[in-house]
Amino acid sequence: MMTREQRAKQFMPFDAMKGLKEALTEREERHSRVEKHGVSEEQTEENNREICRIGKGSRVFLTCHMAFHDVEITGTVTEIDRVLRCLRVDDERIPFDDIYTIRAISE
Secondary structure, three states, X not given: OOOHHHHHHOOOOOOOOOOHHHHHHHHHHHHOOOOOOOOOHHHHHHHHHHHHHOOOOOEEEEEEEEOOEEEEEEEEEXXXXXXXXXXXXXXXXXXXXXXXXXXXXXX
């Protein structure tokens, strides 16, 4: 006679096509990639002015190109490196050249 646990194993999910879900997810991610688009000279100047105004601890909203995708990030600036031209928002390191728009937000 089978125990309750042994009978339950009969009905466990079975992945007949092992790895298919992961392959489809990877393909979808590659398909959704976008090229980095240019930023106008005026927008670049505005971004530079805004970066000069903000400081460590400022809350910001920005749009940027990251890992082959255009993303929107809202977070706290934890570091600004003007020599390497990048800033860190929470745990994300973002080069100045990858920022499309940036603005400080008040809470």
